[in-house]
Amino acid sequence: MILGCAEGRSNTTVGADLGVSDETVGKWRSRFLERRLDGLSDEPRSGRPRAVTDDHVERVITLTLETTPKDATHWSTRSMAQRSGLSHNTVSRIWRAFGLQPHRTETFKLSADPFFIEKVRDVVGLYLNPPDRALVLCVDENSQIQALDRTRPLLPMRPGQVERRTHDYVDYLRHGTTSLFAALDTRTGKVIGRCHQRHRAVEFRKFLDTIEAEVPADLDVHLIADNYATHKTALIRNWLAKRPRFHMHFTPTSASWLNLVERWFGLLTEKQLRRGVHQSSAELEAAIYRYLDVTNEDPQPFVWTQTANQILANVARFCQRTLDTGH
Incomplete structure (x- = not known):
């Protein structure tokens, strides 16, 4: 102006x-x-002066990040309020403003694979730039899925009341288990799945036979798998040697997040297994196959976005942060 x-x-x-x-x-x-x-310059405004000064805020943040209470491993809003002399609502607002969540914790695992970089570039390269006239399938098994039955009938959801169920199960040995072998097509999102009672190399070879029967014979097949022992036995190596159009690509050890079928397993658990009640392994397998059919009716592929360089840079920064902590 x-x-x-x-x-x-x-x-x-x-x-x-x-x-x-x-x-x-x-x-x-x-x-x-x-x-x-x-x-x-802005002139002084009318109204009540600030009761919580910058020094108060700094002290709360410093205490949160650098100390712990005597009786716990982390601060709560009320324990911090007692220590700082502020109200627990004020502490909560300060924590929200600075993105602090002392009550939460997460786990992590860093791969010690000596060929981590090479394997990351190999797998991510298949996601972002798949070969021509080839299928890229993410393969893995969800082993020992338990057919669990609650000790009491489920109480269904009602207005004003969430669904309720007992916390304990009938002994799962009475109902059995199953192992799901799955192969996710990274381009289309379709899933090939088979259940077996065990998850040995014999069952994995049978699943490879299933994949071979269901994919077009004129396409190369790139299989992304983890380092589970059954994927590397002489039985599997001989099977692959007789079929040169099949190519195995292994993710780094302790890096299952690189295998997209793990994300599909997560959806299966969330939508079908976690709250499911199955009185036999046959019922469990039927529920799994129903979910497979629904998935393949309208498949939605998982889209990989990060390049190998971005992933490696993120891992490098995280490693440096762990070193800088001094623990």
């Missing part, structure tokens, strides 16, 4: 250009003429 008036324009013209009234332009113009740049 001041610069516009300095060019010789009227208050009305400047106000119209800036979307304010000519009275507002006149106010700031008068303040500038009286006190120059000091007149453009």
